[in-house]
Amino acid sequence: MHEPEPAAAPATGTQPAAADRLRDLLRTRAYQKALVFSALIGIPVSLAAFWFLAALHELEHALWADLPEALGWNTPPWWWPLPLLTLAGLTVGLVVRHLPGTGGHVPAAGLNPHGPSTSALPGVLLAALASLPLGAVLGPEAPLIALGGGLALLLAQLARAPVTAQSAPLLGAAGAAAALPAIFGNPLVGAVILIEVAGVGGPRLFAVMLPALLSSGIGSLVFTGFGRWTGLSTGNLSLKGLTSPRLDAGDVVWAVLLAVAIGAAMHYVINTGRLAAVFVSKRTVLHTTACALAAGACAAVYALAVDRSPAEVASSGQAALSRLAEDPHAWGVGALIAVLLCKGAAYALCLGSLRGGPVFPALFLGAATGVLLAPLPGLGVVPGLAAGMAAAGAAALRLPVSSAVLAVLLLGSAAMTPVVILAAVVGFVTVELLPPGRALPPTEEAPAGSTAGGGSGGRDEPDTGAGAGGRDVPRADRVSGRHEGGAE
16 A cells, blocks of 8 residues: 655755655555545545444434433433433443453543554444443544544455555544544544644655545545435534634733643643543443443532533533533523533543543533633633633643644634634643653553553653654553553
8 A cells, every 4th residue: 555655856956855755655656546545435434434423413412302301301300411421331341341442542542542443443333332422521533533544444454455554554544534524524624633643744744644635525525415415413513603803912811821721720631531541440340330420420410500401511512612602601600610610520530431532522621711711801702712722622632733723613713813823832832841641551452562642641751662653652651561550
């Protein structure tokens, strides 16, 4: 699929040397075949991702809207999350213990899962279906990345295409990029995330970027067409009804301070999630169930405290974020404080125990913080919401470029771009300067001596090894030898 990069041709004087190397790479038959194959796999991978997201959306709606309504409640009662999340924890614990791949990577590791795997796909899908519709405070992006990468490898194997150590990351990136467009509402976001997660540069960056962009664009077309044809919704994230005001000096100053505070808070939330992962590793099934039940208790406490739906704490926060953006004044100060405390605690518990992605709850927590602090003199609601989302995303994922792009596209306006970029950079730098987070325990996916994901949780001293896609993985994200807390 992908040969070693050819030697650079002498510069012609009409374009940079990097462009010459890219031209030589594009002329190789192996890379041309990789581009064609990336375009082809975008279609089946996008279809699989569409039906997967549609199933998640329909199940969540049935469990949190249709079933309570059928039983006579307009909204789920306060105790509703307790049995659902208990069932989720029990199922995920059994998947982690008995199926290959441990149901996917631990969400507290961030958004840098291990290389694509076909054997882990059943466990990943089952763990996601058990976690997300039942109220896990996580998003679907990590299972989508695993689904896209695993299916791309499977299709390559079925087509009897040679899969090498060089071509596997490219196939995984193309498959993941084809799966991500619908959930983020834009094909560019998935491509940017995959590029930043890969963490490579120079010609190798282009080698990953072109198939990812091509497959992502085709995937977006498939999603759009199938959505109109079937009438089903996959719940793509978009914020409507926002009117962007002009920025002033107060917005900029408050954005910096807000980003520092959110970055520090997200660091400790992620680190708590890592502690939960260590706790879960000792007795997987029992402790996973206990953490999930505790997350359900957070949602129940919220519903009892402010007389609102427990679904605003349970689940990813994707729908709640849209409602918050459309009508921020519908949330009183007490409700905002309660949702930040309860959802933050439930998010940390789910990060270390259930399976999913860390993006959407982080965006919601950042947006809610921005809305809560919007009455500060000189800070508006929209700048506060924009800065909060960008800072929380960059701090939780340690992907500042992706977080900034995602926030700008969600806002639907370029007016907030300066505040978004500033907040993303400050939030990221804040996390990097804080003490390292707790290392994750070893799992079947990350045996001793390998990487456990380069996601989040504070600054870790760099090591000399390279993680997925060639990116240096922080030392605290590595596991070597016997780990404190042990594994079951």
